[in-house]
Amino acid sequence: MNKFPLNKIRDDFPILSSKINNHHLVYFDNAATTQKPKCVIDSISNYYKNYNANIHRGIHTLAERATEEFEQTRSLIKNFVGASSTKEIIFTRGTTEGLNLISSSLAKFHLKEGDEIIISEMEHHSNIVPWQMIANSNKLNLKVIKVSEEGEININHFKSLITHKTKLVSLVYISNTLGTINPVQNIIKICSQNNIMTVIDGAQSSAHKKINVKSLNCDFYVFSAHKMYGPTGVGVVYGKEEILEKMPPYMGGGEMIKDVSFTKTSYNDLPYKFEAGTPNIGDVIGFKEAIKYIEDIGLENIESHEISLKKYAEKALNKIDGIKIVGTAKNKIGIFSFITKNIHYYDLGLLLDAKGIALRTGHHCTQPLMDKFNLDGTARLSLAIYNSTDEIDYFVDSLIKLMNR
Ligand SMILES: Cc1ncc(COP(=O)(O)O)c(C=O)c1O
Structure with a gap:
């Protein structure tokens, strides 16, 4: 171009x-929310006008079309972020829900009393409060990386916070207040050398920078459609398949199960294990157009x-x-x-x-x-x-x- x-x-x-x-x-x-191009608006309206139906469970024509369009978004996002499989792409309502999903689920199997979590001074409330909540309930220690007067992460301070108890680092890629692009690649490398899980808040990065979760090598990457010319009420959690497999579900209900009886329930395969209830179908479909729009430019x-x-x-x-x-x-x-x-x-x-x-x-x-x-x-x-x-x-x-x- x-x-x-x-x-x-x-x-x-x-x-x-x-x-x-x-x-x-x-x-x-x-940074609060982007405007929406006509192709996104039209595609949402087209879904409601022409093939509104619930997904995955119906066998009629409308349900099949809606399911296909919905799952196409997942495939497109898989390629957009460079994930290995669509099993690693979970739909949420946004970054906030994504961070709550990860923290709540990890609190049940990965994070135990005395463990340490590291965040930074420049986090959005949605990357502070969910960790604080599980830190309180699981008796974890929340540590905070200092930020310089210019608004940059102090890497030496970060390194000094790491101990054998550090289990997870959750960091914003680009600060919504300062605009700072954090050196997440370097931080993730340090974390993987120390066997520490990494969560990247990509709310502000996904519309501005090319992301490849495999080369970043983060364990989780979360973002919201509405900050990338897509609709509100849709977000994504990317997670490494081997970790997601081990994690317990976030919410219980329809869609996330294989079999239910009053004595035992078995959970669905990835990614559906984390997608309880009817999702925001029309907006997920609209999100596909937003991604295509970004990719076309x-x-x-x-x-x-x-x-x-x-x-x-x-x-x-x-x-x-x-x-x-x-x-x-x-x-x-x-x-x-x-x-x-x-x-x-x-x-x-x-x-x-x-x-x-x-x-x-x-x-x-x-x-x-x-x-x-x-x-x-x-x-x-x-x-x-x-x-x-x-x-x-x-x-x-x-x-x-x-x-x-
Ligand atoms: C850096 C950052 N993280 C998380 C969020 C929360 O995103 P959402 O409100 O879409 O869940 C925002 C929104 O402004 C943000 O800028």
């Missing part, structure tokens, strides 16, 4: 042509477009007097958390909304990280494939005017 087809991409997202408060929408809240092309946008935004933001960017790691994506000298982040969010600009304000579900920086919140601009340098110019211009009122 010679030139990034930005105009064509923008046309694919119907919401981008809408007006907010009489201004063209400028959507910079992509190509993650390398997306990455290079986003890197140039990031550099452009970074340069422009650094020129503004009176703003402080929180998170200046060398290796980061286009996520900029910042505070200004004279406008509270909450007011700034409202004032920018009046100009049609959507960005996030608050603690971004990373309160311990905010505490570390002595902040209670920031404004956060986060970029995606459809953003342009014109939008960044408009944002910077609006911000400067607001700060100099």
Whole structure:
């Protein structure tokens, strides 16, 4: 691809042509959720209009079509993340549910009293609270890797936390607040040398970086469809088959069983053992279109477009007097958390909304990280494939005017 087809991409997202408060929408809240292209919206509507049925159990035409489309998404995701088998791809409601699935199940067979789990200061609440919950119930020790002022993981501190009791490390690949790209490859290598299980929170990485779970060699990788141009309510847990085989189910119910009697229940094979109940069929099918959409543009092309946008935004933001960017790691994506000298982040969010600009304000579900920086919140601009340098110019211009009122 010679030139990034930005105009064509923008046309694919119907919401981008809408007006907010009489201004063209400028959507910079992509780390919270991305917008959806027409192909995703159409495919969900097509499922409900033309072949709505429950999956796996029916033998009629609609049920077979729905099952086929649903399972095609699983195959596509298997290839997208480079897994060995579709048995390793489990559908969830999102990253949060994925992390809860892993922690609850591991708590029942892998993590015993006195064992240690390591996370980092930059984790999202969904990669803190589930571990805290099982740490409390199983009497485990939760250790936290320190993050530098720039927002980078301190590898030496990480190494110093490892003991013979360390059983698991759960780490965010890309921080939703700082944009930092963590050196997960290196961390996973250290973990596998020490026989430590690894969980990677891929909520912010899957739409921006090419992932290959085999070359990463992580034990688990979790992500959400809605942060990668897909629908809400769908997520994925990738897990190594040999570990998933040993893990007990997360929830009980229909679909996850082979045989049930009042005295004994035998569980279904992977991945269904972890998929109790009717899943979010229409949205899983819609997710397939999102993955195809990303693959058609190509993650390398997306990455290079986003890197140039990031550099452009970074340069422009650094020129503004009176703003402080929180998170200046060398290796980061286009996520900029910042505070200004004279406008509270909450007011700034409202004032920018009046100009049609959507960005996030608050603690971004990373309160311990905010505490570390002595902040209670920031404004956060986060970029995606459809953003342009014109939008960044408009944002910077609006911000400067607001700060100099
Ligand atoms: C880094 C990170 N982890 C986990 C999550 C939780 O994802 P979800 O709300 O889709 O479950 C998010 C969402 O913002 C995130 O950014």
